[in-house]
Amino acid sequence: MSSAPDLNLDHVAHLARLTLTAEERAQFAQQLGDVLHHIEQLSKVDVTGIEPTAHAFPIVNVWAEDIPRPGLPVEAALRNAPAQRDHMVAVPKVVD
Amino acid sequence: MSELVFQTITELSGRLATGEISSAELTRTFIARTKSLDQRVHAFNSFDAGDALAQAVASDERRAAGQSRGPLDGIPVGLKDVIAVTGQPLTASSRMLANFVSPYDATVTARLKQAGAVLWGRLNCDEFAMGSSTENSAFGPAANPWDLARVPGGSSGGSAAAVAAGEAVATLGSDTGGSIRQPAALCGVVGLKPTYGLVSRYGLVAFASSLDQIGPMTRTVEDAAIMLGAIAGHDENDSTSYRSQIPDYRAELKRRPGPWRIGLPREYFGEGLDPEIGAAVEQAVAFYRAQGCEVKPVSLPHTPYCLDTYYIIATAEASSNLARFDGVRYGHRSKDAKDAVDLYFKSRSEGFGPEVKRRIILGTYVLSSGYYDAFYLRAQKVRTLIRRDFLKAYEEVDALLTPTSPVPAFKLGEKSDPLALYLCDIYTIGVNLAGLPAISVPCGFTRAGLPIGLQLIGQPFQEADLLALAHVYERAHDWCRRRPAFAAVASSG
Amino acid sequence: MPYEAVIGLEVHVQIKTRSKIFTRVAAGYGQPENTLTDPVVLALPGSLPVMNKAALDAIIKAGLLLGCEIAPVCKWDRKNYFYPDSPKNYQISQYDQPICLGGHVEIELPGPARNVMGEHKRIPLTRIHLEEDVGKLNHFATDSLVDYNRAGTPLMEIVSEPALHTAEEAFAYLTSLRATMIYGGISDCDMEKGQLRCDANISIRPVGAATLGTKVELKNLNSISYVRDGIAHEIKRQLGVLERGGTIVQETRDYDGLTGTSQSLRSKEMAHDYRYFPDPDLMPVQVDEGWKQRLRAECPELPFDKQRRFLEQYQLPYTLTSVLVWDRALADYFEAAVASADTSQAQAVGNWIVNDLLRELGSAKLQLAETKVKPAQLAALVKLVESGTLRTNTAKEVFVEMFASGEAPDAIATRRGLNSAPTDAGELEQWCRDAIAGNPKALAEFNAGKDSAINAFKGPVMKAAKGKADPKLVDATLRRLLATM
């Protein structure tokens, strides 16, 4: 069982805004190592000149006309907010 | 009336039409049964009996006024707990959304309401639809009604188990890499993943946006056709929604008698396939041959790369789709965050389960600076090759036939290694990468009495043909009439 | 060692649409908190984006106005980063395939004197792309409050090449860009409302050096003057650092326009990793010739082009044009008034607008659109003055009354007896005979059939009457006399 040489678990977890426990860290390193090891075989496929597929059935220019429709009443918008004040969502202080 | 809970939409809508039963009676029956059974099956995350009954009463009133809306009017239908219903919980089986109540309807929800269905309960699944066993539910695993010590498959395990256990007439699941078809196979029900874009994703908690599709899970192919007819069709709220005329799928079942040219992808019958499943699928092949179908081997040469391609694309999209769960506007918020940044780390780490975290990390990694080209972009290119394999095969055949799952239902806790679990999806993920429609229909049982599923893969937006092909098989077999022993015992009690 | 500054500007301009960029809830400013939201704006689970056609029209129009190349195909990407004002924790933006490429903003630098045109330059653009705005954070002692009304407002990001060298150039760039966007009806560009926001990347290098120095990003430049002052301050700061033998640190600095100082927000030692990838929820945009043609037809003449035309077509002095052309409505008003008067009276019309009309509007705190004085009425007033019927001082009084009541100038003048008739008819007839006799050339032209030659006699008559002759009576008298000659 390998652990991925390139996977800087702490850095990636930070990007994803996750804090891993020591146990999770050890477990993930091994498990993701296995998965990445498996994924390595993709490098064997010759993809020269192959266009990427972003959509299975691409169409272009899917849009709507600029006609407003009603949104959510403020009570409904904030109904699930863990904390609110003055019709706004409250969060712990934002420090840059 | 115990058999009521195992009847099909077609049968029940007939009884409702004649007035033999009312929707209120039917709904009460399901409520009572679920209350008595579901502690053991755990197919449901929640249900609102009062709300369901109110819908049933409204249906009965419509019928009395001569304004019945068709075959689904008054039929109790369950939704996987990743589909939004106004005023009802929407948890995605995650601690993150344990207290979330949706202020809006998914498009499929609105369409089922329009069809008169009684929206009945929110069904257990793997957290954020990530898994193949429903063991990743934050609220506890669901069980397989055929053997309560085994998993129902996943991620739409609750949707499959509810139909198999007689807790709903039909349900909706979602399928990103096999999450409708695999649990359908493991629970002995019909599961249809429509062509990508046929059914609106608006209101479906996103896992991997370019792969996700909602589809029906039912007792019969005809019921699947009825459900698909109600939910399919263009939606202006989903930019990936396909613009097409929706045929009357149920009526088309009889108009398309075949024979078909059926391809057997060589790569789907190799190592790792349970021999009992292989034998059951062989018998299905023999059946189609006997019907005059031309059956021939075909090759999908990039099949060995499907799993890797899938895990790169699905986790990358998921890592971004799940960024919104941050404890700010809704969802779990950590009690002891000292500032906004800390709030993210703590809320997400507390709110997500291990499989979700693993996939977010993998997806973040494959998109991160310096790795995008090697992983994500390359996977998108291999996806093109995988898609081409299927389209090339369709130059020679009308449909493909494969096993749905390489293994029957396994024991709870048996597959603890993520990679081993990912391998359960090898026959289903190619279909999602190519965006194709596919259906799993019951095709036998193992000696141990576990259901086996047959997968039929159709051509883009040709669900009418696919359903007809499956219907021919189903009519000649009685697999869908079998009941799990547990359910029979439970209903007689 | 002499140094030069190199400045690149990133300007965000909100597009004026009725609904948001990826959902149809209304867009707007100044509404009660969190009343402009829906599942998409709040990024509720299951919500999906749908493009707003009007936002695409607007950015293509902006691109055409600025001479950009419009990409035949562009797509949407997700820019992933966590911040409480960003509901999805990714921003839908355009990464490697922006909709507009290249183009330029024409600027004018201050001239040697107020009445002399300054040097013109073209500042090249890198790109313009479309993206969504974020919500608004309000900071308090122990927490912050989020209002999502602004989230999802269509936003253009206009990125210049690092081709500006002074704070004055940056000021001129923003002035011109802002006017262009307002002209095109793309945005109101009110900086106080955050409709135009500017970040500046500033570095300095020895004059003649080919490579760029370490750049500092300056943020929160929330008025055009602050942009100028902030950049000037930053250039001075960097020069000071180098003079003291220090090195410039790559960082983001926050400029405080009130105190004229800046402070470091964060150093860039840990670069962002935005993990851009194509948004699977949105389809690409394909722009064909027909679409571009339709929008090109809606593109107005730009201020500098209008200025060049006004200078040539109307022979206006530079000072007048530089007031008239920066406000599209004012320039249109001017041209409408000239059309009712005569091209030869264009400068007079311009003077009345710039001096009198703008003054009255200013003291009444009114917009041009609100004035009761129609362009044709202003033209009529100019004609009364030019024909000598009203003297300039009297005309000024008439104008003030016109502005207040919207009444026609001749009606005011007649009612108030301001255009007095000559003392008697015999006197008028004599002045007319003298005028005809004094201009045989015009007489010959008139007799040859050129009716407008009659106007050549009116000036001397008015002059003799000291402006107090009824133009209609003068005209009638001249015609009677001419008919007998």
Ligand SMILES: [Mg+2]
């Ligand atoms: Mg930027």
Ligand SMILES: [Zn+2]
């Ligand atoms: Zn931007």
